[in-house]
Amino acid sequence: MAATERKKTFRFSEKREKEIAALRGRYEYPQGLIMPLLWMAQYDEGWVSPEAMETIAEICETSPAWVYSLATFYTMFELERPIRYQIQVCHNLSCSLNGSESILAHLEKKLGIRAGEATEDGRFRLSAVECLASCGSGPMMQVNTEYYEQLTPEKIDALLEEFGRD
Amino acid sequence: MAKITLNGIEREVEENSYLIRAAARCGVHIPHYCYHPALKVEGNCRMCSVEIEGVPKLQTACTTIVRDGMVVNTESEKVVKVRSEVMEFLLRNHPIDCPICDQAGECGLQDYYMEHGLHDSRVTVAEKVKKKKRVDLGPNVVLDSERCILCARCVRFCKDVTGTAELVIANRGSHAEITTFPGRPLTNDYAMNTVDLCPVGALTSRKFRFKCRVWFMERAESICPGCERGCNIYLDRFQNEIQRMKPRVNPRVNGYWICDAGRLDIDWINTNRLLRAEEGGRPIAPEESDREAASALSKGDEVLLVASPSMSNENLFALKKFSEKVLPGSELVGGSFREPWEDDGILRLPDRNPNRKGMEAIGIPTGIEKALATSRGTVLLFENDLLGDQPHLGAKLEGKKVIAFASNRTATVAAADLAVPVTSYAEMAGSFTNHAGRTQPFEPAIRPEGEARPVHEILHRIAAFLGSDLNAASFDALRSEMLEKVSALSMAVPDGREAEHVG
Numbered sequence: 327m328a329a330t331e332r333k334k335t336f337r338f339s340e341k342r343e344k345e346i347a348a349l350r351g352r353y354e355y356p357q358g359l360i361m362p363l364l365w366m367a368q369y370d371e372g373w374v375s376p377e378a379m380e381t382i383a384e385i386c387e388t389s390p391a392w393v394y395s396l397a398t399f400y401t402m403f404e405l406e407r408p409i410r411y412q413i414q415v416c417h418n419l420s421c422s423l424n425g426s427e428s429i430l431a432h433l434e435k436k437l438g439i440r441a442g443e444a445t446e447d448g449r450f451r452l453s454a455v456e457c458l459a460s461c462g463s464g465p466m467m468q469v470n471t472e473y474y475e476q477l478t479p480e481k482i483d484a485l486l487e488e489f490g491r492d
Numbered sequence: 493m494a495k496i497t498l499n500g501i502e503r504e505v506e507e508n509s510y511l512i513r514a515a516a517r518c519g520v521h522i523p524h525y526c527y528h529p530a531l532k533v534e535g536n537c538r539m540c541s542v543e544i545e546g547v548p549k550l551q552t553a554c555t556t557i558v559r560d561g562m563v564v565n566t567e568s569e570k571v572v573k574v575r576s577e578v579m580e581f582l583l584r585n586h587p588i589d590c591p592i593c594d595q596a597g598e599c600g601l602q603d604y605y606m607e608h609g610l611h612d613s614r615v616t617v618a619e620k621v622k623k624k625k626r627v628d629l630g631p632n633v634v635l636d637s638e639r640c641i642l643c644a645r646c647v648r649f650c651k652d653v654t655g656t657a658e659l660v661i662a663n664r665g666s667h668a669e670i671t672t673f674p675g676r677p678l679t680n681d682y683a684m685n686t687v688d689l690c691p692v693g694a695l696t697s698r699k700f701r702f703k704c705r706v707w708f709m710e711r712a713e714s715i716c717p718g719c720e721r722g723c724n725i726y727l728d729r730f731q732n733e734i735q736r737m738k739p740r741v742n743p744r745v746n747g748y749w750i751c752d753a754g755r756l757d758i759d760w761i762n763t764n765r766l767l768r769a770e771e772g773g774r775p776i777a778p779e780e781s782d783r784e785a786a787s788a789l790s791k792g793d794e795v796l797l798v799a800s801p802s803m804s805n806e807n808l809f810a811l812k813k814f815s816e817k818v819l820p821g822s823e824l825v826g827g828s829f830r831e832p833w834e835d836d837g838i839l840r841l842p843d844r845n846p847n848r849k850g851m852e853a854i855g856i857p858t859g860i861e862k863a864l865a866t867s868r869g870t871v872l873l874f875e876n877d878l879l880g881d882q883p884h885l886g887a888k889l890e891g892k893k894v895i896a897f898a899s900n901r902t903a904t905v906a907a908a909d910l911a912v913p914v915t916s917y918a919e920m921a922g923s924f925t926n927h928a929g930r931t932q933p934f935e936p937a938i939r940p941e942g943e944a945r946p947v948h949e950i951l952h953r954i955a956a957f958l959g960s961d962l963n964a965a966s967f968d969a970l971r972s973e974m975l976e977k978v979s980a981l982s983m984a985v986p987d988g989r990e991a992e993h994v995g
Binding site for chain 1: 651656657658659660661662663664671672673674675676
């Protein structure tokens with residue numbers, strides 16, 4: 327991920343900016359703000375993106391590498407975007423007989439990824455998995471903790487639309 | 493001054509100095525990796541642990557400031573044992589790939605293991621933490637993470653010397669490693685100093701990697717010709733070829749560093765050289781070329797001699813003498829000034845001509861434009877590539893007899909009536925005078941290839957053909973005469989070599 331390829335920038339909300347301004351006085355050096363800002367970014371976005379680290383570096387008057395060093399030291403910081411929807415399609419016997427292959431193909435086409443991959447924005451991850459013990463209602467898939475059964479391409483479209491709104 | 497007792501001997505040391513430095517000045521070497529005299533202290537490698545009377549635990553000599561009456565032991569049983577144990581920790585995950593490592597032969601791990609380690613490994617190679625063997629940190633520096641001992645010298649260099657802070661240690665514990673921010677390579681103009689700073693084989697120069705074993709090389713003390721700073725350097729040779737340039741410590745000029753642009757500019761010494769004299773493209777013997785040049789000069793027409801600010805003081809002095817004594821009617825000017833670059837506030841100075849000050853001191857004026865416009869006869873160009881550097885001036889050579897004295901094959905050499913090979917700064921002794929008027933000598937690093945000779949020798953021969961004795965055949969005699977006649981050029985003696993290559 328070359329710097330030029332990343333077009334997105336990260337900005338703290340106005341509310342956060344007020345909090346940051348209030349925190350400034352607490353630290354002798356602007357670099358003292360790195361830790362609270364990393365925490366804020368993670369709290370707001372669910373993870374600390376490279377863009378967030380660059381913005382934090384600017385605020386703290388240091389290099390992004392310095393922020394990266396701290397962020398990687400603490401295992402509590404999430405540095406990869408968490409997958410929002412983990413889609414697992416059963417490809418065992420019962421589901422296969424009921425057309426899980428075409429369900430998987432449809433999902434691959436809609437999401438633009440192959441089974442085993444995640445979408446670029448990190449929201450969806452698709453995988454073909456072994457039996458999920460719902461053989462009477464195939465083809466089926468599990469999204470995060472929920473089962474979706476007797477799937478058809480239309481059902482998939484509706485579901486993806488629902489997820490897309492999230 | 494403070495009085496301390498060092499290994500049983502009372503010593504006077506500088507007050508408020510770090511113990512490791514004070515001991516070094518007394519000739520006592522305390523092993524260390526993370527400490528470097530030009531960087532902020534960090535005390536992370538623990539190799540310099542020493543025993544101080546009255547202090548229950550061992551102290552790191554690099555973070556301890558001397559106190560009057562301090563009693564220090566750097567070789568006690570406890571210290572020796574701890575040192576060996578620290579070595580064992582540092583080598584815990586070392587891949588022991590010395591046979592393919594560029595640092596072998598000048599490696600802090602090898603040296604200290606033989607001196608202070610000599611333990612058997614309790615860890616099998618299979619149990620060691622594997623890391624990345626080849627990380628491109630930037631265009632000139634390659635990292636082998638497995639060899640790194642995390643001394644953070646490179647991190648501190650980028651933070652405090654260049655102020656760019658590209659390098660950091662990421663992750664923790666066994667997984668900690670040197671890295672840049674993803675997508676932001678190490679591109680600062682001094683990045684290759686981190687390779688020198690690295691006490692192990694973790695950071696290597698992309699240019700020098702796998703080129704030559706360090707124990708095969710010999711080094712010469714030289715001066716970087718890249719700009720008017722005159723950074724002190726070593727030129728390392730193998731098989732009569734320059735393999736690499738390294739900084740030579742001089743607190744008065746360049747400290748411990750040199751810039752990457754200077755360091756990388758060595759290829760021209762090894763390639764595209766003019767090896768034989770050529771007359772209209774036809775090779776001729778050196779004797780013949782000297783006679784040819786002499787006969788061109790004896791015709792009595794106007795002669796223009798063009799010197800270059802990249803020539804050594806000795807050659808410039810010989811040329812000045814030649815113009816005054818052998819060809820009194822000739823004109824001598826300096827030309828071929830390189831375009832300035834930016835002063836970066838660290839070492840690089842705007843003027844890229846290594847010896848402008850020397851040329852001034854010897855009394856060679858500038859004004860090549862005017863001189864070329866009015867000259868009609870023979871033009872002698874010394875280390876000047878007018879056609880290449882300044883084509884608008886090159887055009888003014890039309891219709892004139894041009895004799896080019898050059899180290900490399902340039903556009904001017906190709907167009908000259910007579911081209912005579914000369915030595916580059918790497919193949920001869922000489923001196924440059926830097927921006928501050930400091931005249932610094934350099935020694936030959938390699939033998940001249942082909943029939944290249946120093947300019948002063950050639951001038952001496954030509955003068956002989958013209959019936960004069962220039963007294964410039966011997967370099968030593970020439971330098972003595974120069975120092976006698978040009979008082980501004982008294983030779984500076986390099987200093988401050990202490991603690992040069994540490995660990």
